[in-house]
Amino acid sequence: MSQEICILPFFGTGHLLPCFQLCNHLTSSNFHVNLLISSTLSTSVPSSLYQHPLFQLTLIPSPPPSPEHHYELAEGLQNILSNYHRPTLPVCAIVDAMMSWSINIFQKFKIPTVAFFTAGACSASMELAVWKAQPFDLKPGEIRFLPGLPDEMAVTYSDIKRRNHNPPPHPPPQHGFPPPPFGPGKKGPPKDGEEPPWLNETQEATALLINTCDDLERPFLNYIASYVGKPVYGVGPLLPEQYWKTSGSVLYDSDFRWNRLSSVTEKEVIQWLDSKPHGSVLYVSFGTEVGPTVEEYAELAEALESCGKPFIWVIQSGSGRPGPPGFGLVEESGSSKPEGYFPHGLDERVGSRGMIIRGWAPQLLILSHKSTGGFLSHCGWNSTLEAIGRGIPVLAWPIRGDQHYDAKLVVSYLKVGYMVSEDLSKDVGKDDIVMGIKRLMGDEEVKKNVEVLSDKFRNGFPRSSVDALHDFKDYVNKRFV
Structure with a gap:
């Protein structure tokens, strides 16, 4: 009989997608997986997961994300564990590091936890x-x-000066329950001299699973393991199964990701990319939760207009406002409309040289197309993995938190990109962006470096991560069973 593991993800898109892939890998390792997820997210679970006989979905009744959301989730989780559907409780729980508040609840039921980054x-x-x-x-x-870390990661004066802007809204606690976290911990990003929140809040976890692999981050995995004194497994990159089976060909996002609102179809994107020369297109996207300021967006629009390169620019509603889309709505003529920046008139001025996408974009399709030659990115981890895996160099424009370290990894250690500006303590301007685009799109050495790195992923899911998942299975069976 297979052992049961329950998994509790965080509700952000960048957390859900890797979590779904982790479920796939664990069921393939003969674990029974029970995904505990907010009822508001039920439609986001891919249909392919339901097809596996060892997968089960348990919905935690909760309202949409709000100051009350975490409190409702905690109450719902406790009720589910109190009335568990199977004869025995799970042998362990894998908990997203941003849901570390739940570790105390699992401990009440004597369920050991593993932290998931x-x-x-x-x-x-x-x-x-x-x-x-x-x-x-x-x-x-x-x-x-x-x-203990590579010399390339030495801290510079510019690293210390950089700023985080566009912080997410931080509502006050309700019912004595902690507010939603900023990063891997509940307290927000660490201030100068402050202990990393993740260190304390995963202290009770018996092991760590991290969405990475030896080929990308072996020194960093080793560093964490040596400090925390517990098993650390690199089990990624946790990208869709189709990603590993379509090397050298275009990957259609609609085949495995839920549909979201967009101003274009995948067919329109393909036709536009097909009309552009090999490696000529700059893809610009800051993800769904962060972005530059309104003033910096205006500078970006001028830079894209003047640089002469074909580009795809994905821009979300509410761009330039603090916090993720959905906050800061205003009433206008009886309807809600997000305030934010939009480059009105840019499409007419650049004509067919540019494509502006409002809303969701098929990112894997764009990154896997032969015409794409560079990616101006906030360096969210999923975007970073997707770009490197498809051999696309990165122009890094980190906004906050872990993105700054991801950017440093990309530029200084892996040497597969450039920073958009050497001084992120001040606003990024048009000249910075134009210069960055020219350097990125014209540097053959950077292109060669990222191609060599992407070759490591052309034969499928990394061998080191397959081994790590096998070792984790042995760990669970020996430690918890």
Whole structure:
């Protein structure tokens, strides 16, 4: 009889997608997987998961995300565990690191927990190393090496100066329950000299699963494991199964991701890309939750107009406002409309050279097309993985949190991209962007580096991650059964 594991994901898109793939891998390892998910997210679960006999979905009744959301989830989770549907409780629970509040609930039922990081190992290890080194007294031109990490990741004065902008709304606690977290911990991103929240809040977890692999982040996985003194498994990149089976060909997002509102169809995107020369298109997207300021968006529009390169620009409703889409709505003529930046008139001025997509874009399709030659990205971890896996160099424009460390990994350690600006303590301007685009799209060395790295993923899911999942299965069977 297969052992049962329950999984509790965070509700952001960048957390759900890797979680679904982890479910696939675990069921393939003969675990019975019970995915515990908010009832508001039931339609996001891919139909392919339901087809596996070892997969089960349990909905936690809860309202849409709000200050009450976490409280309702906690209450619902406790009720589910109190009235569990099977003869025995799960042997363990895999908990997204941003849901670490739930560890106390699982402990009440004597269910051991494993922490799941949907971000990479670099960001977590850099937070830890910076906290240990306290390099906040750096002067211009100085650097501080971080013992145990690659020299390329040394902290610079520019790293210390950089700012986080567009922070998410942070509603007050309700019913004594902690507010939604910013990053891997509940307290928000660590301030200078402050212990990384993830370190304390995963202290009761018996092991860590991280969405990465040895080929990308071996030194960082080793660094975390040596410090926390518990098993750390690199089980990624947790990308769709189709991603690993379509190397060298276009990948259609609609085949495995739920449909969302968009101003274009995949067919229209394909036809536009087919009309452009090989490797000529710059893809611009900041994901669904963060982005530059309104003023920086205007600078970006001018840069794309003047650079002369074909481009696809994905822009969300409410761009430029603090917080993710859906917050900050205003009433106008009796209807709700998100305030934000939009480059009105740009499409007419650039003509067929540019494609502006409002809403959702088929990112894997765009990154896997031969005409795409660069990616201007916020360096969210999923976007970073998808670009590297398809051999696309990155122009990094990190906005907050782990994105800054992902960008440093891309630029300094992996050497597969450039920073959009060397000084992110101030607004990014048109000249910075234009120069960054020219460097990225014209640098053959960077293109070669990312092609060499992407070759490691052309034969399917990384061997090291297959081994890590096997080791994790042995760990569960020996430790919990």
